Amino acid sequence: MPIFNPNKLRRIGREVFERIGATPEEARIVADLLVSSNLAGHDSHGVVRIPQYVSGVQSGQIQLGTTVEIERETDATAVVNGHWGFGHVTATEAMHIAIQKAQKSAxxxxxxxxxxxxxxLGGYPVLAAAENMAGLMSNxxxxxxxxxxxxxxxxxxxxANCLAVAFPSDRDFPIALDLTAxxxxxxxxxxxxxRGERVPKNWLIDAEGNPTTDPAAYVHGNAALTPFxxxxxxxxxxxxxILSGALxxxxxxxxxxxxxxxxxxxxxxxxxxxxPISDFKAEIGQFIDYVKSAKTAPGFDEILVPGERSYRTGCEREANGVPIEETTWEQICETAKKFDVEI
Known part of the structure; x- marks a missing residue:
C-alpha cells in the first residue's frame, strides 16, 4: 500500500476543490478535515471521499459559496440552515456558533x-475541547x-447515526469518543x-437476515448494517x-x-x-491514571482511554505518512488529472 505525506494530500484536496469552484476557505476546511480523518485512522472518511464530493458539486447536490444562516436563536440556542453547502464547512460553523453561545451562556x-x-463527526467536538469546553455532536x-x-x-x-464527544484533558490529547450506532x-x-477483504460476519445481514461477510453486498447490493x-x-x-432530526x-x-x-x-x-478548568483537567488526569492502573487482560499490553489510539495514529502518520489503498489513489489521481491538479 503506497504511503503519502499528509501535506501532499492536503494540497491535492485543496487544489481539486478550488478547481471545481470552491472558495479557498471551503477548500481548506474540507481538505484538512478529510486528511485529519486519515491521520486518526478513520480512512473510510478521509481522502477516499474526494471523488464523491467532486461528483456532489458537479451534480448540484453541494452548493458552492453558500453562507450558513441562523434561522432562529436565543442566547443559548440556534437553528442553522446550511443551504446545502459543503457539510464540513456547515458543521464547522455550527460548532463555532455553539462555542460562541457557550462563552456567553455557559x-x-x-x-x-x-x-x-x-x-x-469526531473532527468537530475537538474544536470545543480546544477552547476548554466539552463538545458534542450527533447526526x-x-x-x-x-x-x-x-x-x-x-x-x-x-x-448509521453517530455520536462524537470531546473533553479537554491534562494530556497531549483530548478525551474523545466517536462512534456509530x-x-x-x-x-x-x-x-x-x-482492499479486497471480507468483513466480520456480524457487520452485515442480507435481505433475509442472514449474516454476510461480502462488503460488495452492502456497497452494490441491499445488505444492511447491523446495530452494535x-x-x-x-x-x-x-x-x-430524534436529537438531530426532530429538533x-x-x-x-x-x-x-x-x-x-x-x-x-x-x-x-x-x-x-x-x-475551574484546572480542577477539571486534574480530575480527568487522575481518572485516566486510575483506569490505566488496572491489570491488563490477556492479549493486551496496556489500557488506552478514548481518543488515545487516534492521537497515537495521528502522530505516527503525520511523521511517517498516510497509507492509501491503490484503488483509492488511482481514483484520486483520475479526479485530480481532470482538473489539471499536479500529483
Whole structure:
C-alpha cells in the first residue's frame, strides 16, 4: 500500500476543490478535515471521499459559496440552515456558533438542517475541547441515508447515526469518543471492498437476515448494517435521530425522504461555569491514571482511554505518512488529472 505525506494530500484536496469552484476557505476546511480523518485512522472518511464530493458539486447536490444562516436563536440556542453547502464547512460553523453561545451562556446548542455529508463527526467536538469546553455532536441522514436494520427487523430502515464527544484533558490529547450506532460504519465496507477483504460476519445481514461477510453486498447490493450490541446500538440510533432530526426542520428518518445529507445536534459546554478548568483537567488526569492502573487482560499490553489510539495514529502518520489503498489513489489521481491538479 503506497504511503503519502499528509501535506501532499492536503494540497491535492485543496487544489481539486478550488478547481471545481470552491472558495479557498471551503477548500481548506474540507481538505484538512478529510486528511485529519486519515491521520486518526478513520480512512473510510478521509481522502477516499474526494471523488464523491467532486461528483456532489458537479451534480448540484453541494452548493458552492453558500453562507450558513441562523434561522432562529436565543442566547443559548440556534437553528442553522446550511443551504446545502459543503457539510464540513456547515458543521464547522455550527460548532463555532455553539462555542460562541457557550462563552456567553455557559451552554450552546445548535441544530442544523440542509447540510450535506460532514464526514467524521469526531473532527468537530475537538474544536470545543480546544477552547476548554466539552463538545458534542450527533447526526442523522436528514431523513434518508438508509443503511442499517433495526434490532429485530430486516432491511435498510435507519442511517448509521453517530455520536462524537470531546473533553479537554491534562494530556497531549483530548478525551474523545466517536462512534456509530452500527457495528461498523458503511464507509468501512467501501474500504474493505477496495482492499479486497471480507468483513466480520456480524457487520452485515442480507435481505433475509442472514449474516454476510461480502462488503460488495452492502456497497452494490441491499445488505444492511447491523446495530452494535443489538438493542443498545438500535436504541442509541433512535435517540440520535430524534436529537438531530426532530429538533431541526430536517425531521427524523422516514420512507422516501426527498433528500440525503446530515441533520445535526451540536452542543458546547463551558466547563469553567461548573468547575475551574484546572480542577477539571486534574480530575480527568487522575481518572485516566486510575483506569490505566488496572491489570491488563490477556492479549493486551496496556489500557488506552478514548481518543488515545487516534492521537497515537495521528502522530505516527503525520511523521511517517498516510497509507492509501491503490484503488483509492488511482481514483484520486483520475479526479485530480481532470482538473489539471499536479500529483
Amino acid at each position: 451552554v450552546g446548542i445548535v441544530t442544523v438542517h440542509q447540510c450535506n455529508h460532514i464526514g467524521r 442523522n441522514g436528514h431523513g434518508a441515508d438508509l443503511s442499517m436494520a433495526p434490532w429485530g427487523g430486516l432491511g435498510r430502515i435507519l442511517p 452500527a457495528t461498523a460504519a458503511g464507509g468501512k465496507m467501501r474500504v474493505a471492498l477496495a 450490541g443489538d438493542h443498545k446500538g438500535y436504541g442509541l440510533s433512535f435517540i440520535f435521530d 431541526s426542520p430536517a425531521g427524523c428518518t422516514r420512507e422516501n425522504s426527498p433528500v440525503t445529507g446530515n441533520a445535526l445536534f451540536v452542543q458546547a459546554i463551558r466547563i469553567d461555569a461548573f468547575q
